Amino acid sequence: MRAIMIIGDGMADRPLRELDYKTPLEAAKPEHMDKLASNGISGLLDPIAPGIAPGSDAANLSILGYDPWKIKGRGPFEAAGAGIELEARDVAFRCNLATVNENFIMIDERAGRIREEAGELAKALQNVQLRENSDIKVVFKQTLGFKGALVLRGEGISSNVSATMPNAGDRVCSVKPLDASSEAERTANALNEFVKISHELLKDHPVNRRRIAKEKPPANVVIPWSGAEPLIIQPFYEKYKLKAACIAGASLIKGIAKLSGMSVVDVSGATGDIDTDTMAKANAALRAIESNDLVIVHVEGPDEASHDGNIRGKISIIKKIDSMVGAIIDHVDLAETVVVLLADHVTSLRFRKHTGDPVPIAIASTEVVQDDVRQYNERATCRGGLGRIQGKHVMPLILNLLSIPEKIGG
Amino acid sequence: MRAIMIIGDGMADRPLRELDYKTPLEAAKPEHMDKLASNGISGLLDPIAPGIAPGSDAANLSILGYDPWKIKGRGPFEAAGAGIELEARDVAFRCNLATVNENFIMIDERAGRIREEAGELAKALQNVQLRENSDIKVVFKQTLGFKGALVLRGEGISSNVSATMPNAGDRVCSVKPLDASSEAERTANALNEFVKISHELLKDHPVNRRRIAKEKPPANVVIPWSGAEPLIIQPFYEKYKLKAACIAGASLIKGIAKLSGMSVVDVSGATGDIDTDTMAKANAALRAIESNDLVIVHVEGPDEASHDGNIRGKISIIKKIDSMVGAIIDHVDLAETVVVLLADHVTSLRFRKHTGDPVPIAIASTEVVQDDVRQYNERATCRGGLGRIQGKHVMPLILNLLSIPEKIGG
Numbered sequence: 001m002r003a004i005m006i007i008g009d010g011m012a013d014r015p016l017r018e019l020d021y022k023t024p025l026e027a028a029k030p031e032h033m034d035k036l037a038s039n040g041i042s043g044l045l046d047p048i049a050p051g052i053a054p055g056s057d058a059a060n061l062s063i064l065g066y067d068p069w070k071i072k073g074r075g076p077f078e079a080a081g082a083g084i085e086l087e088a089r090d091v092a093f094r095c096n097l098a099t100v101n102e103n104f105i106m107i108d109e110r111a112g113r114i115r116e117e118a119g120e121l122a123k124a125l126q127n128v129q130l131r132e133n134s135d136i137k138v139v140f141k142q143t144l145g146f147k148g149a150l151v152l153r154g155e156g157i158s159s160n161v162s163a164t165m166p167n168a169g170d171r172v173c174s175v176k177p178l179d180a181s182s183e184a185e186r187t188a189n190a191l192n193e194f195v196k197i198s199h200e201l202l203k204d205h206p207v208n209r210r211r212i213a214k215e216k217p218p219a220n221v222v223i224p225w226s227g228a229e230p231l232i233i234q235p236f237y238e239k240y241k242l243k244a245a246c247i248a249g250a251s252l253i254k255g256i257a258k259l260s261g262m263s264v265v266d267v268s269g270a271t272g273d274i275d276t277d278t279m280a281k282a283n284a285a286l287r288a289i290e291s292n293d294l295v296i297v298h299v300e301g302p303d304e305a306s307h308d309g310n311i312r313g314k315i316s317i318i319k320k321i322d323s324m325v326g327a328i329i330d331h332v333d334l335a336e337t338v339v340v341l342l343a344d345h346v347t348s349l350r351f352r353k354h355t356g357d358p359v360p361i362a363i364a365s366t367e368v369v370q371d372d373v374r375q376y377n378e379r380a381t382c383r384g385g386l387g388r389i390q391g392k393h394v395m396p397l398i399l400n401l402l403s404i405p406e407k408i409g410g
Numbered sequence: 411m412r413a414i415m416i417i418g419d420g421m422a423d424r425p426l427r428e429l430d431y432k433t434p435l436e437a438a439k440p441e442h443m444d445k446l447a448s449n450g451i452s453g454l455l456d457p458i459a460p461g462i463a464p465g466s467d468a469a470n471l472s473i474l475g476y477d478p479w480k481i482k483g484r485g486p487f488e489a490a491g492a493g494i495e496l497e498a499r500d501v502a503f504r505c506n507l508a509t510v511n512e513n514f515i516m517i518d519e520r521a522g523r524i525r526e527e528a529g530e531l532a533k534a535l536q537n538v539q540l541r542e543n544s545d546i547k548v549v550f551k552q553t554l555g556f557k558g559a560l561v562l563r564g565e566g567i568s569s570n571v572s573a574t575m576p577n578a579g580d581r582v583c584s585v586k587p588l589d590a591s592s593e594a595e596r597t598a599n600a601l602n603e604f605v606k607i608s609h610e611l612l613k614d615h616p617v618n619r620r621r622i623a624k625e626k627p628p629a630n631v632v633i634p635w636s637g638a639e640p641l642i643i644q645p646f647y648e649k650y651k652l653k654a655a656c657i658a659g660a661s662l663i664k665g666i667a668k669l670s671g672m673s674v675v676d677v678s679g680a681t682g683d684i685d686t687d688t689m690a691k692a693n694a695a696l697r698a699i700e701s702n703d704l705v706i707v708h709v710e711g712p713d714e715a716s717h718d719g720n721i722r723g724k725i726s727i728i729k730k731i732d733s734m735v736g737a738i739i740d741h742v743d744l745a746e747t748v749v750v751l752l753a754d755h756v757t758s759l760r761f762r763k764h765t766g767d768p769v770p771i772a773i774a775s776t777e778v779v780q781d782d783v784r785q786y787n788e789r790a791t792c793r794g795g796l797g798r799i800q801g802k803h804v805m806p807l808i809l810n811l812l813s814i815p816e817k818i819g820g
Contacts, residue, residue, distance in 0.1 A: 014777055022596030023779065042799075048818060050799055051806025058819025074820030094820065182476050226820035278633045356810035357779075379795065 001340040001367075001402045003298045004285055004328060007063075007142075009056060009250070010303030010347025011156030012359035012378055018311055022204040024349065025360070028318040030326060031348050032326030033362070033376035035038075036341050039334060040364035042373040043386025044071040045394070046356075047345050053356040054391075056303065059344040060256055061262055062391030063353040065240075072159060074252055079149035081255030086230045088152065091187065093224035095140065095148040096251075097121065098186070099217035100199065104173050106166045110146045111219035113308075117207045117401045118145050121219055124201045130346060133190040140194075140222065143251040150224045158183035163191055165225040191224055198222035214331075235261035240399060245288045247281050248298035249273075256401050274301040274310075274317040281328035289337065293402065298344075299324070305348035306377060314349060329364065338401045340394070341376060362392070367401050411812045413748040414695055415706045415739060415804075417473070418731050419466060419660070420713030420757025422769035423786075423787055428721055434712075434759065435770070435787040439729040442736030443772070443786035451775030452783040455797025455804070456766075457755050463766040465714065467660055469754040470799030474670065475650070476643050482569060483638030484662055489559040491665030492551040496561065496640045501569045501597065503634035504662075505550065505558040507531065509627035510609070514583050516576045518555045521629035523683075523718075527617045528555050531629055541607075543600040550604075553661040554681060560634045562600060568593035571754050573601055575673045582633060601634055608632035626738040645671035651807060655698040656693050658708035659683075667706070684711040684720075684727040692737035699747065702716070703812065706781060716757035724759060739774065748775040748811045750804070751786060766810065771804070773795065777811050 015021040025033075039375045046052070047059040057077055058068035075092035078391050084310055086092060087261070099108040114121075122142030136154040143367055144147065160178045175191040177184030199221045202208060208218035236244050238261075246257035247265045257264045269277030269286045281297055299321050305313035331337055343359040360381035371385035382388075389397075399405050425431040456462070457469040458478050467487055468478035486503035494635035496502060507528055509518040524531075530550030540546055546564040553559065561636040569587045587594030609631045625699075646654050648671075656667030659680035667674045677694045679687030691707055698705045706793035707729050730814060739749055751768035770791035772783070781795035792798075800808070807813050 015779055017776070021776070021780070044795070049806065050803035051808075051810040051815070053810065053815045053817045055817040055819030058817070059474045061819070068818055116795040239564035350813070351814050355814055356806060379781065382779070382781060382797065383793055388799070 001338065002292065002334060003294050003398050004243055004289055004332070005294065005338060005398070006325060006328065006339040007060070007296065007297060007298045008302050008318070008343045009300045010306045010345060010354065011321070012319060012357070013314070014346065014348055014350065014357060016311065016349060022121065023378050024311065024314045026317055026379065028315045030318055030376060032329060034374060036325055036329055036339060036364045037362040037376040037381065038374045039370065040358065040362050041265060041360040041371050041386050042376070042381035043327065044358040044382050044388045045317050045342055045361040045391065046358045046388065047391045048356070051356040052130060053258065054057050054345050055356045056252055056344060057256070057392065057408070060253060060350065062119060063342070063344060063394045064189035064236065064256070064260065065392060065395040071231060072202045073226040073357040075149065075227045076230040077255030077259060078251050079151050079255065080258045081251030081253065082143045082149040084139055084141055084149060084151050087153060088230060090109055091152045091227050091229055093150045093163060093227040094163055094170035095150050096165065096223045097142070097146040097148065097219035097224070098221050099219065100172055100221045104171055106168050106170050106172055108217045109168065112217040114219045115145045117211070118219060120198070120207050121202055121205055124205055125198060125222065128197055130190055130192065130193050130252045131184060132193050136186065137191045138194055139165055146219065147251060148222065149251065150194065150222070152187060156183045157190070158185045159227045159229055160184045161188045161191060162225065163225050163227050165223060171304040172221060173292060194281070195221060195223065200303030211216070230259070233260055239324040240395060242293040243404070244294040244296065246296045246298065247274055247284050247288065247293045248300070250298065250300040250406060253298045273304050274313050276301050278320045279327060280322035285328055286331050293400070297324070303347050307351050307352050309349055309352050311349055334364055338363060338367070338398065340398060350365055361389070362399065363397065411700070411746060411748065412699055413704050413750060413808050413812055414699055414742070415704065415808070416735060416738065417470070417570070417708045418704065418712050418728070418753045419708060419710045420716045420764065421728060421731070421753035422756045423724070424720065424756065424758055424760065424765065424767060425434040425805055432689065433788050434721065434724045434728055438725045438732065438787065440728060440735070440786060442730035442732045442739060444784060446739055446749060446774045447772040447791065448784045448787040449780065449795050450772050450776040451781050452770065452772040452786070452791035452794030454629040454768040454792050454798045455461045455752055455801065456712060456768045456798065457773040457801045459800060460488060460768065461766040463764045464763065466754060466757050467666070470663060470666055470803065473752070473754060473804050474646065475802060475805040476728065481641060484638040485637045486640040487560065487662050487665030487669060489561050489665065490668045491661030492553045493561040494549055494551055494559060494561050498564060498640060501562045501637050503560040503573060503637040503727050505560050506575065506633045506635070507552070507556040507558065507629035508631050508633050509629065510582055514581055516578050516580050516582055519575060519578065519628045523556060524629045525555045525774070527621070528552055528629060530617050531612055531615055532558065533647055534615055535608060535632065535772055538604065538607055540600055540603050542603050543596060546596070546600045548604055554659060555683065556629065557661065558632065559661065560604065562597060566593045566678050567597045567600070569637045569639055571601060571637065572595045573635050575633060582631060605631060605633065608713060609705040641669070643670055647671055650805060652705040652812070654706065655692050655702045656706045656708065657698065659686055660708065660710040663708045678792070683714050685721050686707045686711055688730045688734035692718055692734040696741050699756070699809065704808070713757045716759050717762050719759055719762050721759055737813060745776045748773060750808065768798065771799070773807065775811055784811065
């Protein structure tokens with residue numbers, strides 16, 4: 001027995017006035033997801049607990065059975081996912097390529113969602129060295145479009161600094177230490193210096209000159225946020241005795257996979273956005289399950305569309321994920337392969353933010369007691385046989401289906 | 411966004427043979443409650459956990475997100491609700507005006523549910539001073555009918571005494587220390603002395619002579635029970651950043667509101683019994699929500715009827731609460747105001763006691779995924795979209811609807 005877990009990032013939502021109080025999953029009428037639910041058992045899943053809104057790091061770690069309350073920041077996962085080898089005392093940050101004006105006021109947190117051109121800009125940032133804080137080494141890596149990761153390395157640095165993503169209209173480059181230590185002060189200074197240097201290197205870059213000429217926002221600064229030292233997590237194999245592989249576009253998810261010791265399957269065409277090649281992911285999953293006990297297929301697109309308030313985009317990527325689900329369930333034997341479908345959290349199109357609502361989950365397998373749920377969405381699954389469960393229950397439920405687990409007690 | 415939480419005290423129940431195995435909520439056919447459920451999401455709520463029977467203090471504190479297992483006694487809440495300013499080392503008790511015979515045997519724990527006359531009797535108890543334990547100060551306050559609160563104040567007192575409510579047939583005035591300390595012994599002595607003095611002051615009181623003449627049980631003793639030192643609880647505003655007001659007749663609930671720093675709205679006609687003016691409460695709630703984020707409307711009546719085994723009374727007060735629910739939901743916009751309806755616990759008409767059964771809960775809002783539950787009762791809500799939740803989940807669920815909460819993780 002083996003399992004494929006399909007995670008639509010931020011795919012679940014609240015009812016929307018614009019959709020006649022249907023959710024995007026209801027509006028998309030995803031036939032293959034509905035088929036999966038029809039062949040299994042469904043329910044509602046609180047990624048952490050009822051009402052608690054999780055970041056993507058907290059949600060996915062919770063679903064994999066790790067304690068989400070221990071997370072200090074998503075930086076280390078982003079950095080690991082970007083391919084940076086972390087050392088124990090590093091402090092790692094998620095980064096955005098963003099647009100600021102000449103007064104360092106935030107104009108666009110994602111630089112107009114810059115895509116391919118970001119790679120060219122990133123070359124200018126490859127060997128940045130700090131001048132004022134020259135004993136701190138910086139490693140920057142751009143990943144997908146506007147996203148990247150930054151690692152600070154050196155003696156006497158600290159994650160206890162106020163490095164958050166500024167909102168449009170706020171001043172950037174104003175990281176402050178959050179305690180009186182010299183480590184926090186040095187780190188805040190180093191971050192502010194890095195942001196300034198990134199602006200110097202990017203503001204007149206030919207790519208940005210071209211973008212300005214086309215009236216696109218220039219990606220003229222790098223903003224580090226959500227910094228933390230690497231989180232020590234128990235290796236996934238040691239925890240569950242399952243050989244696992246992860247297929248994801250988003251660096252955060254790749255990083256969680258790497259830091260938990262899963263193999264990471266790179267799929268060309270996985271962009272982490274709504275244009276991602278979901279059929280390539282389906283094929284990769286079907287290949288990977290031949291040599292793994294568990295394959296996780298994570299699709300970032302619905303979350304991106306939700307953060308943009310893009311209703312049609314969200315429905316469109318849900319339909320693409322639906323095709324991917326179809327390609328997977330049509331090629332596996334549910335007597336041998338358990339297929340789990342869920343969202344990691346709700347990202348509300350209306351509020352453009354993660355919320356604390358539960359998400360639908362469906363588990364297709366000949367081993368489960370099939371209920372009478374025939375649709376995969378927030379409304380239909382609430383009457384399913386799984387009831388209302390939590391993120392921490394997902395792996396025990398899968399383990400219970402894959403092989404009969406060791407008993408508690410005698 | 412803002413929320414009104416309507417709590418029917420002990421409103422939920424078990425199926426009753428006398429009602430053809432319907433519950434009182436089913437028998438009452440409350441049209442407005444059913445409308446509320448139809449416009450929202452429903453479920454079953456364990457006030458603490460499945461099978462655990464809560465006192466009203468534990469149930470309401472749990473629903474507000476406080477740890478019910480930390481409660482040592484309801485006395486401090488009763489005393490605060492009665493308007494007594496508590497000091498940290500006080501020991502406070504709930505009290506009943508009760509009826510004993512000449513041998514101090516309990517005849518009626520509530521003195522025939524004495525009403526208005528209780529205020530006149532209480533005047534006789536206003537300045538009680540202990541003689542044998544004269545260094546302990548006593549403060550007694552009568553609240554609604556047979557209910558009151560007693561505070562003991564002084565050096566070297568202890569709540570570790572056996573002050574419980576005697577059942578009919580038991581001997582009163584037999585409080586004992588529960589440890590070998592002089593504090594517990596002094597406190598037990600003081601309580602027994604107070605009970606004796608209350609009997610001296612009340613037994614020949616003109617009010618009681620009139621009651622005896624009318625063959626009503628005289629309220630000829632005060633019984634203190636459920637004593638404790640004041641519980642330190644985190645202020646509600648500090649915990650949730652919500653400005654909250656509470657509308658309640660019962661001193662216990664008023665006391666919980668006061669000790670958690672909510673504002674307490676006094677409503678004339680709120681009696682804490684089945685004759686309470688529920689429409690006055692509805693109007694007060696609609697006024698209070700103009701200047702608060704959360705208004706709690708608590709109606710004590712169903713609990714009183716249940717403890718009396720009064721089936722018709724319980725159905726009647728449920729219908730009155732139903733009118734109150736109607737007056738509230740007809741005057742709010744569910745896109746702006748979340749309306750939550752629940753019972754704090756089951757009080758069984760048959761057993762005249764709180765039980766550990768779950769209660770129905772419904773949340774009406776345009777932000778929730780409406781389920782197909784069309785009735786508010788113990789049977790219909792069990793298939794609702796909330797599933798089975800616990801008291802501690804209520805506030806996170808409300809916060810999640812009022813404003814998007816801070817994410818856990820990055």
